[in-house]
Amino acid sequence: MNDNKRIVVNTGILYGKLVITTIIGLLASRYILLSLGSSDFGLYSVVGGVVTFLNVIGVTMVSTSYRFLAVGLGTGDLKRLGQTYSCLSLIHWLLALFLLVIGEIVGLYYINNYLVVAPDKLADARFVFHISLLTAAVTVINVPASGLTIAKEKFLFTSIVEVIIAVARLIFVLFMMTYGGNRLRFFAFIMLGMQFLNLILYQSYCFIHDRGIVKFKYNKRKEDYKEIASFTGWSILGASAYIGNTQGAAIIINRFFGTVLNAAYGIASQVNSYANTFIKGITQAAVPQIMKSYGAGNQERSLRLVYIICRISSLALLLLLVPMLSFTKEILIIWLKEPPEYAVEFVVFLLITLFVSVLGSGFDSCIQSTGKIRNNEVVYALISLIQLPIMYVAYILGAPPFFNAILLCLSTLLQKLYQIYLLGRLTSFNYIDYIKDTLSPVLVTFVISLGPLLLIKHVFSFTIVGSLILVIIYEIWIVFSIYLFGLKRTEREQIIGFLNTRIKKQ
Numbered sequence: 001m002n003d004n005k006r007i008v009v010n011t012g013i014l015y016g017k018l019v020i021t022t023i024i025g026l027l028a029s030r031y032i033l034l035s036l037g038s039s040d041f042g043l044y045s046v047v048g049g050v051v052t053f054l055n056v057i058g059v060t061m062v063s064t065s066y067r068f069l070a071v072g073l074g075t076g077d078l079k080r081l082g083q084t085y086s087c088l089s090l091i092h093w094l095l096a097l098f099l100l101v102i103g104e105i106v107g108l109y110y111i112n113n114y115l116v117v118a119p120d121k122l123a124d125a126r127f128v129f130h131i132s133l134l135t136a137a138v139t140v141i142n143v144p145a146s147g148l149t150i151a152k153e154k155f156l157f158t159s160i161v162e163v164i165i166a167v168a169r170l171i172f173v174l175f176m177m178t179y180g181g182n183r184l185r186f187f188a189f190i191m192l193g194m195q196f197l198n199l200i201l202y203q204s205y206c207f208i209h210d211r212g213i214v215k216f217k218y219n220k221r222k223e224d225y226k227e228i229a230s231f232t233g234w235s236i237l238g239a240s241a242y243i244g245n246t247q248g249a250a251i252i253i254n255r256f257f258g259t260v261l262n263a264a265y266g267i268a269s270q271v272n273s274y275a276n277t278f279i280k281g282i283t284q285a286a287v288p289q290i291m292k293s294y295g296a297g298n299q300e301r302s303l304r305l306v307y308i309i310c311r312i313s314s315l316a317l318l319l320l321l322v323p324m325l326s327f328t329k330e331i332l333i334i335w336l337k338e339p340p341e342y343a344v345e346f347v348v349f350l351l352i353t354l355f356v357s358v359l360g361s362g363f364d365s366c367i368q369s370t371g372k373i374r375n376n377e378v379v380y381a382l383i384s385l386i387q388l389p390i391m392y393v394a395y396i397l398g399a400p401p402f403f404n405a406i407l408l409c410l411s412t413l414l415q416k417l418y419q420i421y422l423l424g425r426l427t428s429f430n431y432i433d434y435i436k437d438t439l440s441p442v443l444v445t446f447v448i449s450l451g452p453l454l455l456i457k458h459v460f461s462f463t464i465v466g467s468l469i470l471v472i473i474y475e476i477w478i479v480f481s482i483y484l485f486g487l488k489r490t491e492r493e494q495i496i497g498f499l500n501t502r503i504k505k506q
Contacts, residue, residue, distance in 0.1 A: 017162055021166045028169055030335060031173050043184065045262045046250050065144050067371075068228065069147050071291055083224060087224045091225075104130075112126075116258050127185050132188060148213065157205055165194050252391055263340040267332075272350040279358050302427075303430075311437060314359050318481075321355055325351060328348055330467040342401050356413050366423060376419065445486040452477070453477075
């Protein structure tokens with residue numbers, strides 16, 4: 001199977017998985033909120049935010065591990081790949097231990113002294129923190145195995161695992177609805193159990209199929225540790241910025257508005273996560289090829305894939321973005337019955353932020369492939385982390401709770417503009433090609449798709465059911481707009497040819 005066909009096949013597999021896991025995930029989220037209530041759901045979100053904030057190095061190592069394994073596969077040297085994997089495994093075990101030790105010291109201090117929570121819920125907050133910390137440690141340990149599986153483009157296996165995890169989580173959540181004990185603590189155990197199941201499945205798969213690579217052998221090459229440490233050091237800035245944008249914001253919201261508003265932020269983050277997962281069906285299938293092509297010295301193909309990913313993933317997002325922006329409140333009511341206050345505003349601004357981010361969805365992978373990530377991480381950190389003090393001061397002055405989502409959108413735009421500039425310096429990235437092949441067709445399609453729907457909604461009033469029917473009908477218009485204005489002529493011809501072939505076979 002050639003590389004381009006592999007991308008198409010993997011994309012199909014990922015989207016099949018996506019349909020199943022999204023439906024299951026939406027159901028699970030609904031029952032989690034109904035079971036826990038807004039306050040406990042918000043408490044779990046903010047405590048999880050504390051753990052994620054402490055796990056900044058672990059988050060960083062996800063991109064680091066993936067980069068070194070994917071580029072290593074591109075070179076074809078399996079012996080060196082095994083040395084790299086052993087090096088990464090040792091680092092992740094040490095990181096997991098470090099997370100547990102530092103978390104129990106720093107995290108508990110924050111919860112005991114600064115977390116805004118009802119006194120009778122403080123014991124639950126501590127318990128959930130302990131379990132969440134252990135969950136994060138298990139996740140860190142599993143990073144090299146999951147990274148290797150994705151780098152080798154074994155997306156059928158990863159999709160099966162995600163479906164299994166999603167089904168198992170839903171089953172336990174449904175059981176939680178009838179559970180008479182402490183549901184918040186029970187839910188923390190559910191999340192821990194899912195990560196242990198994930199760890200067992202990935203470790204077993206890698207041991208069976210890549211035993212020569214994953215079999216641990218202490219790597220004595222100091223150069224490998226130095227190279228990984230250098231890459232990780234700069235990546236920490238970017239990871240800190242990301243966590244500051246998301247979990248740091250959740251902590252500040254908790255301080256000013258309490259756990260109920262954290263529930264609104266958590267719901268919006270879940271919607272954003274589902275939409276982002278929808279897009280990753282395209283990007284995840286192509287990213288290994290971007291890195292492998294660069295590692296093999298084929299920069300031209302690597303950049304060509306970047307242009308395609310940015311355009312196709314942005315167009316695909318419109319299928320979700322346009323109806324969600326137009327009927328946010330109605331969709332949340334159908335999904336959650338009683339969405340938390342300000343959930344609509346959080347969802348709208350986070351979705352706009354995602355759209356801006358997806359317009360440059362292939363940039364990070366291309367920059368990481370070069371290994372020269374210092375400037376990217378430094379600027380991203382400077383742009384992003386400045387949001388926290390601005391947000392804090394703005395809340396003191398009376399800004400609305402969703403102000404942080406507005407800041408996130410602006411910082412994402414600035415970061416993508418800088419990445420375009422940086423790619424022009426590090427590679428043969430062509431600004432004109434990006435504007436002509438990606439930015440222009442996407443923005444034209446976006447305006448043509450969204451404009452008529454907003455006009456119809458402004459002129460006519462709809463019930464919840466009527467809104468749903470309109471959204472379903474309108475999806476046809478979005479697909480039509482993408483076909484006419486978002487795709488190239490050669491791509492439209494390929495689609496017509498494919499459909500003609502299928503019709504003739506009937």
